[in-house]
Amino acid sequence: xxxxxxxxxxxxxxxxxxxxxxxxxxxxxxxxxxxxxxxxxxxxxxxxxxxxxxxxxxxxxxxxxxxxxxxxxxxxxxxxxxxxxxxxxxxxxxxxxxxxxxxxxxxxxxxxxxxx
Amino acid sequence: xxxxxxxxxxxxxxxxxxxxxxxxxxxxxxxxxxxxxxxxxxxxxxxxxxxxxxxxxxxxxxxxxxxxxxxxxxxxxxxxxxxxxxxxxxxxxxxxxxxxxxxxxxxxxxxxxxx
Numbered sequence: 001x002x003x004x005x006x007x008x009x010x011x012x013x014x015x016x017x018x019x020x021x022x023x024x025x026x027x028x029x030x031x032x033x034x035x036x037x038x039x040x041x042x043x044x045x046x047x048x049x050x051x052x053x054x055x056x057x058x059x060x061x062x063x064x065x066x067x068x069x070x071x072x073x074x075x076x077x078x079x080x081x082x083x084x085x086x087x088x089x090x091x092x093x094x095x096x097x098x099x100x101x102x103x104x105x106x107x108x109x110x111x112x113x114x115x116x
Numbered sequence: 117x118x119x120x121x122x123x124x125x126x127x128x129x130x131x132x133x134x135x136x137x138x139x140x141x142x143x144x145x146x147x148x149x150x151x152x153x154x155x156x157x158x159x160x161x162x163x164x165x166x167x168x169x170x171x172x173x174x175x176x177x178x179x180x181x182x183x184x185x186x187x188x189x190x191x192x193x194x195x196x197x198x199x200x201x202x203x204x205x206x207x208x209x210x211x212x213x214x215x216x217x218x219x220x221x222x223x224x225x226x227x228x229x230x231x
Binding site: 033055093104108 | 160221
């Protein structure tokens with residue numbers, strides 16, 4: 001079946017603009033994760049959903065970052081008033097289980113955000 | 117807090133030579149460990165994982181890793197490198213105490229395979 005998809009693949013924003021990044025997880029996957037990968041670094045956790053519930057948002061770097069998954073499938077990561085330090089690849093991952101077992105996470109191709 | 121250290125941000129090997137990518141972790145509880153590979157402009161793909169049981173784990177594309185608790189290591193190896201192995205490799209530990217099993221990644225090792 002289809003894997004995790006993300007859109008757009010590339011986004012260029014002017015500093016101060018708001019952006020919205022979309023993630024379509026694998027159908028039926030309960031858990032959904034967002035990670036931020038800065039250039040030359042490993043991915044860093046941002047937030048976690050179990051179905052529509054956001055159970056962990058400890059990695060969100062500021063209150064300008066907001067994520068939702070209203071129907072327990074598609075998720076949107078929104079960044080308000082973008083800053084240059086927000087430039088990174090944003091990765092979405094989904095897994096089958098409810099996050100309490102170490103199931104494999106399946107990753108999308110990412111959205112590369114560049115803030116000018 | 118759990119953490120992952122990958123020694124060597126860049127590793128070069130000749131085609132046909134042994135591949136060894138190092139990963140050390142710190143964890144207060146028995147860890148779940150993963151290796152992922154990332155090809156350019158693609159998402160992360162799971163190579164192998166250790167959860168419980170046998171400490172030598174075999175993965176896809178001929179890769180394997182051995183969990184050594186005494187050394188807090190989970191090094192990735194492949195007996196003979198192929199040109200198609202050139203990619204970036206990430207070691208990750210699953211953050212069990214948080215209950216969400218989010219991943220904590222190392223900074224990655226870029227593998228170059230020389231003809």
